[in-house]
Amino acid sequence: MASLMFTDxxxxxxxRLIHLNRRSGTFLLRQCVGQLRLQTTASGRGCCIRSSSxxxxxxSADTKSSEGAAIVIDGKAVxxxxxxxxxxxxxxxxxxxxxxxxxxxxLVGDRKDSATYVRNKKKACDSVGIKSFEVxxxxxxxxxxVLKSVSGFNDDPSVHGILVQLPLPSHMDExxxxxxxxxxxxxxxxxxxxxxxxxxxxxEPLFVPCTPKGCIELLHRYNIEIKGKRAxxxxxxxxxxxxxxxxxxxxxxxxxxxxxxxxxPEEITREADIIIAAVGQPxxxxxxxxxxxxxxxxVGINPVEDPSAARGYxxxxxxxxxxxxxxxxxxxxxxxxxxxMTIAMLLSNTLTSAKRIHNFQ
Amino acid sequence: MASLMFTDxxxxxxxRLIHLNRRSGTFLLRQCVGQLRLQTTASGRGCCIRSSSxxxxxxSADTKSSEGAAIVIDGKAVxxxxxxxxxxxxxxxxxxxxxxxxxxxxLVGDRKDSATYVRNKKKACDSVGIKSFEVxxxxxxxxxxVLKSVSGFNDDPSVHGILVQLPLPSHMDExxxxxxxxxxxxxxxxxxxxxxxxxxxxxEPLFVPCTPKGCIELLHRYNIEIKGKRAxxxxxxxxxxxxxxxxxxxxxxxxxxxxxxxxxPEEITREADIIIAAVGQPxxxxxxxxxxxxxxxxVGINPVEDPSAARGYxxxxxxxxxxxxxxxxxxxxxxxxxxxMTIAMLLSNTLTSAKRIHNFQ
Numbered sequence: 001m002a003s004l005m006f007t008d009x010x011x012x013x014x015x016r017l018i019h020l021n022r023r024s025g026t027f028l029l030r031q032c033v034g035q036l037r038l039q040t041t042a043s044g045r046g047c048c049i050r051s052s053s054x055x056x057x058x059x060s061a062d063t064k065s066s067e068g069a070a071i072v073i074d075g076k077a078v079x080x081x082x083x084x085x086x087x088x089x090x091x092x093x094x095x096x097x098x099x100x101x102x103x104x105x106x107l108v109g110d111r112k113d114s115a116t117y118v119r120n121k122k123k124a125c126d127s128v129g130i131k132s133f134e135v136x137x138x139x140x141x142x143x144x145x146v147l148k149s150v151s152g153f154n155d156d157p158s159v160h161g162i163l164v165q166l167p168l169p170s171h172m173d174e175x176x177x178x179x180x181x182x183x184x185x186x187x188x189x190x191x192x193x194x195x196x197x198x199x200x201x202x203x204e205p206l207f208v209p210c211t212p213k214g215c216i217e218l219l220h221r222y223n224i225e226i227k228g229k230r231a232x233x234x235x236x237x238x239x240x241x242x243x244x245x246x247x248x249x250x251x252x253x254x255x256x257x258x259x260x261x262x263x264x265p266e267e268i269t270r271e272a273d274i275i276i277a278a279v280g281q282p283x284x285x286x287x288x289x290x291x292x293x294x295x296x297x298x299v300g301i302n303p304v305e306d307p308s309a310a311r312g313y314x315x316x317x318x319x320x321x322x323x324x325x326x327x328x329x330x331x332x333x334x335x336x337x338x339x340x341m342t343i344a345m346l347l348s349n350t351l352t353s354a355k356r357i358h359n360f361q
Numbered sequence: 362m363a364s365l366m367f368t369d370x371x372x373x374x375x376x377r378l379i380h381l382n383r384r385s386g387t388f389l390l391r392q393c394v395g396q397l398r399l400q401t402t403a404s405g406r407g408c409c410i411r412s413s414s415x416x417x418x419x420x421s422a423d424t425k426s427s428e429g430a431a432i433v434i435d436g437k438a439v440x441x442x443x444x445x446x447x448x449x450x451x452x453x454x455x456x457x458x459x460x461x462x463x464x465x466x467x468l469v470g471d472r473k474d475s476a477t478y479v480r481n482k483k484k485a486c487d488s489v490g491i492k493s494f495e496v497x498x499x500x501x502x503x504x505x506x507v508l509k510s511v512s513g514f515n516d517d518p519s520v521h522g523i524l525v526q527l528p529l530p531s532h533m534d535e536x537x538x539x540x541x542x543x544x545x546x547x548x549x550x551x552x553x554x555x556x557x558x559x560x561x562x563x564x565e566p567l568f569v570p571c572t573p574k575g576c577i578e579l580l581h582r583y584n585i586e587i588k589g590k591r592a593x594x595x596x597x598x599x600x601x602x603x604x605x606x607x608x609x610x611x612x613x614x615x616x617x618x619x620x621x622x623x624x625x626p627e628e629i630t631r632e633a634d635i636i637i638a639a640v641g642q643p644x645x646x647x648x649x650x651x652x653x654x655x656x657x658x659x660v661g662i663n664p665v666e667d668p669s670a671a672r673g674y675x676x677x678x679x680x681x682x683x684x685x686x687x688x689x690x691x692x693x694x695x696x697x698x699x700x701x702m703t704i705a706m707l708l709s710n711t712l713t714s715a716k717r718i719h720n721f722q
Contacts, residue, residue, distance in 0.1 A: 192564060196557030199607070200599045203553060228622045230629075236610065238561045246560070249597065249618060254629065256617035257610060261589045268591075268615065 009283045009320035070328040071222075073297070075214075078221045079340035083128050086347050090129040093351075093360055101354035103161040103187065103346070104133035104153040108141055108172070114165050121163070124343045130350055133159055143172045147180050154182040160357055161187030161350035184357065187349040189213075190239060198246045206356075207349045212244035214341025215276055215297045216251065222330060224274070224295050227252040232272035234258045234265065234318065235279035240299050244276050265289075277318035287323025296324055296331040299338045370644045370681035431689040432583075434658070436575075439582050440701035444489050447708050451490040454712075454721055462715035464522040464548065464707070465494035465514040469502055469533070475526050482524070485704045491711055494520055504533045508541050515543040521718055522548030522711035545718065548710040550574075551600065559607045567717075568710045573605035575702025576637055576658045577612065583691060585635070585656050587612040593633035595619045595626065595679065596640035601660050605637045626650070638679035648684025657685055657692040660699045 094100050103125050107118050118134065125132040133156075135149045146168070153159045162185045168174050183191050189198075189207035197203040219226055231253040235241035241257065248255045253274065258265045269275060269289040277285055278299035290296065300318030317334030325331050332338055355361070455461050464486050468479050479495065486493040494517075496510045507529070514520045523546045529535050544552055550559075550568035558564040580587055592614040596602035602618065609616045614635065619626045630636060630650040638646055639660035651657070661679030678695035686692050693699055716722070 192557030192561060193554045194557065195560050196553030196555065199556050199560050199603055200553060201597065201603070202599070228624050230624075236562065238563070242560055242562070249620075252620070252622040254617065254619060254623040256615065258615060259610075259613070261613040262615040263589050263591075 009286060009323055070296075070325040071330040072325075073218050073222055073330050073332045073337060075218060075332055075337040076340045078218060079214075079344040081221075082217070082341075082344040083124070083347065086130075086344075086351050087128045089351055089355075093354065093358075094129070097358060097360055099354060099358050099360070100129065100131045100158075101161075101350050102131040102133060102156075102159045103163065103350045104135070104156070104159045105163045105165055106135045106137070106146065106149050106153075107165045108137045108146060109139035109169050111167075114167075118165055121343065121346065124347060125350075128347055130347060131158065139169055141169075143177065146172065146177050150177065150180045154180075154185065159185065160354040161185055161346075163188060163346075185353060187346060187353055189243070189349065195238075195243065195246075198243060198250070201250075207352070208247065208345075209239055209243045210345035210349065211240045211278075211299060211338065211342045212247050212276075213345045213348075214338055215244055215299065216247050217345065218297060218332065218338070218341060219274070219295070224330065226274065229253050229273040230271055231255045231274040231276070232258060232269050234269065234275065234277040234285065235299075237278060240278035241276075244278065244299075248274070248276070275319075279318050281318055282316045283318070283320040285319045285324065287320060287327050290324055290327040292327050293329045294327070296328045297338060298332050298334050301334060301339060370647060370684055431657075431686040432691040433686075434579050434583055434691050434693045434698060436579060436693055436698040437701045439579060440575075440705040442582075443578070443702075443705040443709060444485070447491075447705075447712055448489045450712055450716075454715065454719075455490070458719060458721055460715060460719050460721070461490065461492045461519075462522075462711050463492040463494060463517075463520045464524065464711045465496070465517070465520045466524045466526055467496045467498070467507065467510050467514075468526045469498045469507060470500035470530050472528075475528075479526055482704065482707065485708060486711075489708055491708060492519065500530055502530075504538065507533065507538050511538065511541045515541075515546065518718075520546065521715040522546055522707075524549060524707075546714060548707060548714055550604070550710065556599075556604065556607075559604060559611070562611075568714070569608065569706075570600055570604045571706035571710065572601045572639075572660060572699065572703045573608050573637075574706045574709075575699055576605055576660065577608050578706065579658060579693065579699070579702060580635070580656070585691065587614050587635065590614050590634040591632055592616045592635040592637070593619060593630050595630065595636065595638040595646065596660075598639065601639035602637075605639065605660075609635070609637070636680075640679050642679055643677045644679070644681040646680045646685065648681060648688050651685055651688040653688050654690045655688070657689045658699060659693050659695050662695060662700060 090101055103121070105118050105121055107114060122132045122134065133153065137145055137149065150162065150164065153162045162181045164177055164181065166174065168177060178190065183193055183206060186194065187207055189205060189209040194205040194207055197205040198208065226248060231248045233241050233245040233248065233255065236257050236259045245255050245257050256268055258268055262268065266289045269285060270291050272291060272294055274295045275285070275290065276297045276299065280300055280302060282300065282302035282304050296319055298317035298319040301315050302317065303313040304316050305312065306314040315335050319331070321331065321333065451462055464482070466479050466482055468475060483493045483495065494514065498506055498510065507525070511523065511525065514523045523542045525538055525542065527535065529538060539551065542552070544554055544567060547555060548568055550566060550570040555566040555568055558566040559569065587609060592609045594602050594606040594609065594616065597618050597620045606616050606618050617629055619629055623629065627650045630646060631652050633652060633655055635656050636646070636651065637658045637660065641661055641663060643661065643663035643665050657680055659678035659680040662676050663678070664674040665677050666673065667675040676696050680692070682692065682694065
């Protein structure tokens with residue numbers, strides 16, 4: 001069970017614990033202490049006066065100050081732009097060689113959250129013209145049945161990307177099933193062979209994991225220079241932190257990785273021109289951790305209790321946004337920052353795969 | 362052609378250029394300016410008063426100062442100890458199940474340096490009881506002939522490790538040939554699948570690349586704590602810097618990687634409790650770069666002109682030893698530090714491979 005401790009920016013003390021069922025288990029929440037001072041606005045937060053709905057031309061990622069208000073990196077707008085670009089490419093491919101990129105999803109069991117994710121992926125595919133395939137198996141299916149589905153999609157020439165929706169039921173060997181996905185169709189990019197190629201100079205991964213790819217894409221689309229900058233990645237997970245660090249390094253940043261064993265995360269973070277936070281700790285990075293003018297990509301999507309919200313909670317990032325946006329030069333909001341990019345990158349990877357398989361430029 | 366600029370610690374100015382043919386090409390050298398003040402002693406340098414020929418019990422890898430003289434990390438002695446341990450294990454394996462670990466080397470062409478390395482590997486194998494196999498192919502061999510040799514060793518049950526000696530002749534596709542080596546026998550550990558597993562939490566590589574493995578082994582054998590320490594790796598090569606950083610991270614260090622695009626390497630290096638330098642720049646890291654009490658692993662082996670030496674040159678590391686040993690708490694000499702560890706780790710990987718293939722504990 002994942003265990004997270006939640007606080008707001010205004011206090012580091014904690015009070016009663018609540019439980020919230022979410023995704024892969026029950027998350028342990030600490031109720032926010034004191035009233036959150038964040039105001040909900042069009043950009044999701046109240047303190048930022050600059051906002052941009054489209055990529056901008058120049059953001060400093062070094063120490064040269066902000067003027068007290070960060071540019072909001074609009075992931076929703078960038079993701080929409082990317083999806084529009086994908087739509088055009090899918091259409092061009094269909095017209096040129098009669099091939100439609102296809103994404104297959106395997107869903108095992110009855111988890112509502114998993115069903116929602118799969119539905120969203122299907123919708124996203126539909127919106128850009130990618131064909132989606134789906135297999136739903138019962139919770140008590142055998143591992144062999146899942147492997148048979150994977151194998152079927154591996155051999156199916158109309159499928160160019162395969163996703164096994166996680167988590168799988170506990171009686172299954174997740175690693176075994178993921179390893180069965182053909183490396184040419186592993187659009188999640190989590191295969192060790194892909195990660196190895198990502199780490200190595202002179203090698204190219206077949207796919208880059210979607211969320212870290214989305215982070216870097218945001219920096220690119222906002223013309224934020226990476227080369228030669230000091231970057232700090234907070235978190236070292238296989239699916240975000242570690243590949244994000246490898247990507248930043250490929251782009252010639254000087255990268256430091258902060259994790260649970262790091263003794264002075266605040267001090268190290270303060271050295272960074274670019275911060276990518278992917279640790280799953282709501283509001284962990286305070287304003288005092290941030291060098292003036294730094295660029296912040298917040299991957300965290302953490303539910304915190306909010307009685308005023310319809311669902312009783314709302315989502316915040318790993319960065320204390322209300323403090324950070326006064327110090328940083330640019331920052332992603334939560335939600336509406338990295339989140340929408342992940343699915344856009346999944347569609348992008350599926351298109352890339354179809355192009356590669358059919359040798360279509 | 363690799364191009365290196367050589368200076369000694371005493372001056373950063375440069376004078377005339379000389380050429381020295383070494384290993385994979387001609388290295389561009391800058392003659393040492395001023396007389397090198399290093400004195401040759403038993404430990405290879407003159408400024409260190411503490412020395413240890415066997416692993417010691419406690420070295421501080423944090424800021425708590427040295428007293429002006431570093432402990433010399435004796436790679437030669439540690440490597441000998443490891444080879445003794447391997448000898449015992451090889452013997453035990455032979456007696457228990459009748460299997461002798463085997464290492465195969467493929468050498469293509471007539472390079473004298475390559476022939477020397479292969480001869481040294483054979484000697485090392487002999488010294489611990491590992492069986493060595495060798496194929497020598499002519500410079501003008503075809504890629505297919507090399508691939509045939511690789512394939513033969515892949516299928517040979519008495520071979521547990523395969524090395525293709527680099528560099529290969531220029532008409533061959535190096536990557537293609539290296540990829541042909543069975544992942545189970547890739548004792549160099551350079552396969553992207555191994556690197557990927559090294560990068561990922563919860564995954565285990567089949568083999569760890571020999572030189573970075575040797576660096577970490579030295580830290581372990583000298584009981585130098587890694588967990589929670591700040592580590593800086595200088596250099597990001599596929600064979601040393603990058604895997605060394607991944608290994609340090611696996612051991613819960615907070616790792617930063619410095620490379621040619623890093624703007625302030627001195628400042629970042631000064632934050633480190635542990636420094637691994639693998640950049641191929643003689644004496645690049647000066648005393649002023651080093652935090653008092655830091656532990657230094659110097660992977661560099663750089664030839665610098667020395668008319669007093671029989672060969673006209675001598676070897677120095679990437680660290681300016683004479684300055685560093687006054688600031689650091691522990692340091693590897695060059696030669697006699699990391700160098701002897703690499704071949705010991707190759708033997709260790711070959712033994713590990715044989716044990717795994719034969720399921721011998």
